[in-house]
Amino acid sequence: MTTSPRPRRRRPTRWTLVAAVGLLALVLAGTELLLRVKPLTDTAAMVVQDLPPVGLEPEPTRCRRDVDAATLERLREPLTADTRITSAHVYACPIAFDGRRVTFVGEVIGDLIERRDGVWVQVNDDDYALAVGPMGGHRNHRGFNQGLAVWLPDGLHERIEAVGGPGRRGDVVLLQGVLLRNDPDDGGGITLRADHLEVIAPTVEVPEPFHPVQAVTAAVLAVLAVGTLAWSRRVQRR
């Protein structure tokens, strides 16, 4: 008489999956909790006062192919000497402002890139520059950074005290100059060639507040991780 082989019992998979999903949920919930208890700073003082008004329509009109001269004139018409342009308006329709003299306000950010007769600098006019200050100390998300590339000839850039970066809002400057849609000195980039610079808000240090709960959590988890790895090595050696 032949006997059929005894069926091999496979261990249930349900609890393995539940454990994996539970672990994932714990990671998500734990980090979310840490973020919610992060100390924040008051950003009210970061609003730049006495900005010239934006001279163009609040929602920029985007140029599409074969934009006609009348539309271009309509777009640029509201721009006057005592109003400012924004980078959003420039990128929405570069051709409308090509060769125009404009006023632009923003934070000097990153680096002063020194060349023979001046410097290139990025000037951001987003909300982090003009309204809420650098993130880290607050959670007011206002989208991407945005600004214009600016050429500052010798004699202008020396007035800049400091540029923005982590934990610091750099000088906020009012610039006047000519906007170029296709700057030959920048390989065809959109630039503002400034001839006037005025610092309207000085550099502000905004250090990110230390998060003690996060630091303690990190220390505890680090100890647990070292312990787990040591245990794992011991098990593997056996």
Next chain:
Amino acid sequence: MLLRPGADDLRLIGYYLGKVLLGLGIVQVVAALVAFGLREWNSLSSFVIGAALCGIVGGASEAKLASRQQLTWAHGMVTVALAWLVGAVFAAVPFHLSGHYEDWLSAVFEGMSALTTTGLSVISDLDHTTLSMDFYRHLLHFAGGQGIIIVVLSLFAAGGGRIGTLYVAEARDERILPNFIRTARFIFRVAMVFLVAGTAALFLALLVAGFAPGRAFYHAINLFFAAFDTGGFAPMQASVAYYHSFAVEAVVMVLFLAGSLTFGLHFALWNGDWRLVTRHIETRTLALSTSLLFAVVCFGLVRSGAYDSFEPLIRKGFFTLLSAVSSAGAQVKNGETFLSDWGALAPAAIVAAMAIGGMASSTAGGIKALRVGIAAKTLIHDVRKLLNPESAVVVTTYFAGKRHILRDQTARAATSVLLLFIVTYLIGAMVGLTYGTYDITQTLFESVSAASNIGLSIGVTDPAMPRGLMAVYLVQMWLGRLEFVAVFALIGYAISLARGRVSA
């Protein structure tokens, strides 16, 4: 008949996922050291938390899930598909804790984009973020570009036989050296040589461009990671346009090209075999397609009135085209101006270049030049068959490392993946259209960029974008990186978990 996987199968998958997390943990430890050096304490604690979570899960899986069971193809495929998902979640821990991301989905999106070397970003206020967090974003490009699996193989693996399935499942089916471990280590050695040479070249270019030495080094290392691994992140929101330097752009372009070369060709170049490079079907396909598309880009830009001289056509037009072909995704102009300043033809050519992508078995994404080349050869083969007498035997060959005869199976495999990519592009574009705020140019551009792991953006991807669309792009990045098969295997595995029969 579907067989339901048992706990032993899941143990094995969990064991290898743990190994991948240990690799990711090391990446976060490196970032933690940088944060410690820069005295960025909150960033330091967020990296320690991320690394510790990876260490706890990885260590526990090593201790509890080790198994004598052999890794099968199904295990390999499922492990790799899950590794990218789980990796993106654990990579997102420091991102989320930084507070620069609106929600968890945004942080995971950034993690997936970094690891798949896509480069689409949803970070708020990048220009004020801590230097170590920015470094971490770029380091993830490096880890992902070399392949999480490659990193794990190089650092942890003792034997190559069982883990070859992971390597192939990660859409790197080219074995340059006799075993997978040696192949992985060769790839890592190439990356290290380029790391030193590329960073040095960028450092010099940045010094000449007017940067202070410390800042030049910071930008150089981050730019290297992004360029060589055909990522797309940049230290500043303005991307490569920030540097205003042709020298920097030229070095970055060389690194794009190096990154988009198949590792087999790197091996040939390493051995001085230039002939193999010039005869390769991928080199020829890319050379031909890039030349044709560059002509279209130039015509489109001149016709639209965007540029009227040679230098901008190279520094803006050619750079962007190369960034698309190599799937690097670095930008030399604001994304919105593709729409508002470049007319219709040039962006269309960029979309075509993004769809084609770089070479197979490289850090590049997209359909891949190999498949496009084989599809073209198949078309020519079919025409030749029609023109010859019915009794004639028509043989078509192609050169990819050695001369191959074009077989139906190869042609079918290439065209199937090509079709899957096109369907994925279209689905992403259509989902974008359902929101009613974007037009087809925008949604197609962004969808192709996400699914091909490129990173160029026309402005659809931003921190406030619709979360449904963000989730679609996230899945597209994942699908594009794994070239579908591993993801299909995972779906099949999930179905068999739910509906398969328990084996006797």
